[in-house]
Amino acid sequence: MRRCLHCNSTFEGGTPHCPACGDDPARIDGFVAFAPNFARDGGGFKANYYDDLARLEGENFWFRARNALILWALHKYQPGFRSMLEIGCGTAYVLSGVAQAFPDARLVGSEIFVAGLGFAAKRLPSAEFVQMDARAIPYREEFDVVGAFDVIEHIEEDERVLAQAHAALKPGGCIVLTVPQHPWLWSASDEYACHVRRYCAAELHRKVRQAGFELLRSTSFVTALMPALVVSRLRTRKTALETFDPLAEFAIPRSINALLERILSWERASIRAGLSFPVGGSRLVVAKKSDVSVALSL
Template sequence: MLEDGVQLYAPDFANSGGGFKSCYFSELARLEEQNFWFRSRNQLIVWALSKYCKDFQSFLEVGCGTGFVLSGVSQAFPGATLLGSEIFSAGLGYAAARLPSVKFIQMDARDIPYREEFDVIGAFDVLEHIEDDMTVLCEVRAALKANGFMFITVPQHRWLWSPVDEYACHVRRYSASELYKKLESIGFDIVHSTSFVSLLLPAMLLSRLKQRHAQSSIDPADELKLSGGLNAFLYKVMQAELGFIKSGVNLPFGGSRLVVAKRRDWILK
């Protein structure tokens, strides 16, 4: 089924897929390019792609949202064939406007319509929105070529749970061990893993504690609406952190985690 030139593989979920509110896309599209966290995450993803599979030819992003990550990947790897997927049709309009030369589809990550098709599949802050994350991981493995790579970012540490997670429609924050166990049990080997948003973790924890105990209502989206000066300072902190990661330091604690996993041919029983 086609809608505005986009293939719909899960049309029943195109406007009400759950796990996210499609009305958030307009705000994300407006804030991502300047926000320190989104910019720093893109740089981390591009660095990891360059380090672990720089010669990849095909890349699928699961849950591409407004296309911000794909825009970074496109700039860094202009020769690769990119495909963006999103369960909500609303997000794909913003993504296509950003990247008119990239193909986009609407699909449910629990039912990926490809088998052994991609060198790399990315899911960046997606799994935490989905109750049945194991089905998604199994579908990703099936869609990867032999020895293909999965790149994941997720929020971590359950003790950081706050109204921000509820606002973002998260169903969990991961621990590293939980994510490793899930990946390894279905046929992935962990190639690289590190926390990020580590230097800012104390400030993040204080913010979360304040939100939990606030007497009046607060807007969790305020974390995206920063002054120019504060945003610039936080970006510099994240740049220092990225320097540590590039030098080989795997940070044990942080608000988020990056995992690079490689498909293996056998599955643990």
């Protein structure tokens, strides 16, 4: 179901055009724009960072390990899903991995900046991409899975985003989240990335439950690399934002990059076996919407 962001009516069909009020969302750079006022300057992220991500994320151990963990979670908790919305899809690195693992699923990627959508559509032409503000999602009971991978920490109104994601899911659907963890790890890296917060587990669990979800799994990851992460964050904690180099963490020799990825693969094997880690640089949460449809006013 689509939800008209102008009159709040819901309607069937693949068109964004609202039959009730006639509202027809704009198109910007070829993409349907549900929040056109934010398409060029939406806040919460630096639009010029997409180019660096598109070049570097595919070979970086952290992005590769996170992708593998996300795909495991999808296979484990929603193995037969047929549709997925990714909030803040960036350059579609995650979504392209999902497409390979679930070739029959309908995939929709959203970004607040249209700049990112150009990279995403080039990487994954088979998916649908829309410009959207995650605080006002134009779907109701449309998807089996909603994913937000290192996204909601950029948004002040994260509770509203979670409630909107809940409404966009079909009954029985799942949300899959990854977020940066531990406020005490806050550093110039978070400031450059336009983070609003780093989460503690209790805060994230509370917000997920308040949005109407039942927690299925929650675990830290990048646990095995915590000593190195702590040293890195303490080193940059007092670094001036003007002198911070966001690409320094990508400048890793190939041999070290491969070793770090292997270490995280061993960690992932422990998670697959049922172990949940209490500490780690990031946290994975999988939560389920009730099988009973409930009308929400958002």
